[in-house]
Amino acid sequence: MTDDDSIAIRSIGVLDLSWDHRIIDGAEAARFLGKLKERIETGLPGSAADVSGEDGHHFEAVVVAPQFDGLSRIAQHRLVYELFEGELGGRIHALSLQTKAPVRTSS
Numbered sequence: 001m002t003d004d005d006s007i008a009i010r011s012i013g014v015l016d017l018s019w020d021h022r023i024i025d026g027a028e029a030a031r032f033l034g035k036l037k038e039r040i041e042t043g044l045p046g047s048a049a050d051v052s053g054e055d056g057h058h059f060e061a062v063v064v065a066p067q068f069d070g071l072s073r074i075a076q077h078r079l080v081y082e083l084f085e086g087e088l089g090g091r092i093h094a095l096s097l098q099t100k101a102p103v104r105t106s107s
Contacts, residue, residue, distance in 0.1 A: 029056045036061070036092075043083040057093035069101040076100075 033051050040049040040063055047065035061080070068076040076099035084092055 029053075032056065032091075033059070039083055040080060044079065057091065058096075059092060059094065060096045060098075062098045064100050064102055066102055068099055071101075073099065 033053060036059060037049045037051045040051070040061065041047050044063070044065040044067050047063055047067070049064075050062045051059060052061075053059035063076075063080055065076075065079075067079060071079075077097050080097055080099065081088065081095070084095065088095060
């Protein structure tokens with residue numbers, strides 16, 4: 001409300017709802033996505049990760065890593081899940097993965 005009793009609409013930031021309907025700050029969610037990306041890329045040197053997730057608890061990641069070369073898809077996923085051991089089922093309720101080894105080019 002303003003001094004003259006009119007209603008003024010002001011932006012107070014970006015908010016979202018989590019899977020359990022708690023309000024979460026969009027900036028904090030973006031920072032957490034960045035942390036997930038960093039942990040994957042640090043844990044798998046030479047990798048590139050694209051991480052997304054809209055509710056702060058369910059995430060998707062596309063990971064390209066040289067460590068995946070010659071491994072089954074299950075073994076590839078296991079390498080990524082091991083980076084978050086003990087956290088899956090908590091803040092990270094679900095992590096859906098697409099994994100692949102880099103494409104080799106011959107010269």
